[in-house]
Amino acid sequence: xRICVYYHDNDIKVGLxxxxxxxxxxLAYKSLLINKGYSEEEAEETVDSLILYPENIALTWNVLQxxxxxxxxYLHKISPEIALPISEVKLLPPLPQPQKIIGIALNYExxxxxxxxxxxxxxxxxxxxxxxxxxxxEPIEIPxxxxxVDYEAELVVVIKDITRNIAPEEAWNYILGYTIGNDVTSxxxxxxxxxxxxxxxxxxxxxxxxxxxxxxxxxxxxxQNLFIKLWINDELYQDSNTRNMHRKINEIIAEASKYVTLYxxxxxxxxxxxxxxxALNPPRxxxxxxxxxxxxxxxxxxxxxxxKIMPR
Numbered sequence: 001x002r003i004c005v006y007y008h009d010n011d012i013k014v015g016l017x018x019x020x021x022x023x024x025x026x027l028a029y030k031s032l033l034i035n036k037g038y039s040e041e042e043a044e045e046t047v048d049s050l051i052l053y054p055e056n057i058a059l060t061w062n063v064l065q066x067x068x069x070x071x072x073x074y075l076h077k078i079s080p081e082i083a084l085p086i087s088e089v090k091l092l093p094p095l096p097q098p099q100k101i102i103g104i105a106l107n108y109e110x111x112x113x114x115x116x117x118x119x120x121x122x123x124x125x126x127x128x129x130x131x132x133x134x135x136x137x138e139p140i141e142i143p144x145x146x147x148x149v150d151y152e153a154e155l156v157v158v159i160k161d162i163t164r165n166i167a168p169e170e171a172w173n174y175i176l177g178y179t180i181g182n183d184v185t186s187x188x189x190x191x192x193x194x195x196x197x198x199x200x201x202x203x204x205x206x207x208x209x210x211x212x213x214x215x216x217x218x219x220x221x222x223x224q225n226l227f228i229k230l231w232i233n234d235e236l237y238q239d240s241n242t243r244n245m246h247r248k249i250n251e252i253i254a255e256a257s258k259y260v261t262l263y264x265x266x267x268x269x270x271x272x273x274x275x276x277x278x279a280l281n282p283p284r285x286x287x288x289x290x291x292x293x294x295x296x297x298x299x300x301x302x303x304x305x306x307x308k309i310m311p312r
Contacts, residue, residue, distance in 0.1 A: 001068060002300075003177075004213035005054045005135075007090040014052045016068060016075075017213050021083045023075065026050065028082050029067050032074045055097040057214075058160060058176055058265035093135035094179055094214045095158060098265045101128040101208060102256050103154075103183055105198060107271025108244050114274040119246045123255050128183070128269065129203035136211040139307040140184055142286060143204070149286045152183035152272035153230035153238045153294040155223065157249060158214055159266040166257050171250035174262065177216040178223060180294050180302040182209040182230075183269050187278050187285070209292075209304045210267070219298065223249055226297040228273060232290050237280075240273030242296075247271075 002017035008024075015022040026047050033043035050067070053060045075083075105124040106112055112119050134140070142149045160176035183202060190201035202208075220226070223242060230238035247255070252270055256262065277284040286292070288308035295301045 001216050001219065002213045003057060003064070003094065003216070005057070005092045005094050005096065007092055008084065008088070012054050012092065014054050014057060014064065015089070016071075017086070018075065018083075020086055022086055022089050023078065023083045025064070025067055025071070026052065028071050028075070028078050031078055031082060032071060035074065035077070054092075056095055056265040058095065058158060061160060061176060061264065091136045091212050093133050093210050094212070095210070095265055095267065096133055096135070098130050098267045099263045100260075101130055101267045101269065102126075102260075103128050103198070103202065103269040104247065104252055104271050107246050107252070108240065108273040109246055110240055110244050110274035111272065111276065111279065112246070114279050123247060123252065124198075125256060126198035126202065128199065128208055130208075132203050132205060132208035134206045134209050134304070136209075136302055137304065138209065139206065139305045140182075140209060140286065140292065141206040141307050141309045142288070144308055144310050146186050146188055147285065148187040148278065148283070150185045150187055150277040151230060151232070151237070151286060151292055152185060152276055153228055153296075154181045154183050154269045154272050155226065155228060155242055155296055156181035156210060157253065157268040157270060159253075159262045159268070160264060162261065162263050164257055164261045166254055168250045168254040171253035171257075172217075174253065175217045175249075176264075177214040178220060178299055179210050179214050180212070180296050180299055181267070181269050182292060182294055182302065182304065183272060184208070184286075209302060211302050212300050215299050226299075227295075228297075229295045230275065231293045232284070232286070237277070237284065238273055238275035240275070242270075244273055245271060
């Protein structure tokens with residue numbers, strides 16, 4: 001299933017995406033209860049007692065999954081005001097408040113070949129600030145004193161359960177689902193001053209676009225065989241497949257869990273393929289007015305404009 005977080009009617013809601021429509025899960029469940037014989041008041045009280053927590057849906061995933069399972073055979077009966085066209089709602093980041101975001105550097109074979117670099121024998125992990133998260137169509141804001149801000153299309157893993165020090169073969173069981181991410185990076189900060197600052201260069205406000213929704217792991221039978229593409233202003237810059245990852249998804253999760261406890265809703269950016277701006281000749285960095293579009297097979301499309309701003 002596809003789960004989104006969206007804004008409509010002055011409220012933040014959790015929705016189920018089907019056939020280009022967003023279904024308000026709480027309202028749909030209330031309608032189901034009334035259909036089963038609950039009074040309006042009883043149904044309202046029951047729904048009000050539910051905690052879906054749109055800030056981090058993974059924390060109440062069991063509740064959400066139960067509601068969706070209950071609704072499966074009822075969705076065709078719901079009224080139009082419960083199922084709105086996607087164009088009529090504002091999609092928000094599907095998981096706006098993870099405890100942490102973990103990234104891994106240089107994890108695609110095609111990017112390593114493009115850069116003529118050898119992938120390290122040990123994974124190069126970094127943290128990205130959760131405060132950098134934005135959703136679909138929100139602008140990537142580039143401070144006016146930065147000129148080398150880069151894009152990185154990535155498959156993002158959403159962790160389902162708390163875990164520590166697991167084996168690679170166990171790691172698949174801890175994946176709630178997948179979304180699309182753009183690991184926006186300031187190359188001036190990352191490589192300035194003769195040192196490498198991965199986390200700081202990737203944690204500026206708006207430098208972690210994610211979305212448009214989370215696709216649960218049961219809907220993607222092989223996440224290691226998905227095309228991943230990025231366009232800027234309709235010009236294709238990244239065109240690869242997740243099969244080109246050096247360390248596979250389960251290996252990344254297992255390796256990260258050796259050192260940090262993973263919690264529900266944690267996001268793991270799994271690396272970017274060839275075609276990033278600084279790896280091109282000449283380089284291509286993001287500019288004011290650019291439109292960045294990322295598409296990953298079986299997930300969807302994430303679009304963000306770029307805006308130059310004065311530093312606060």
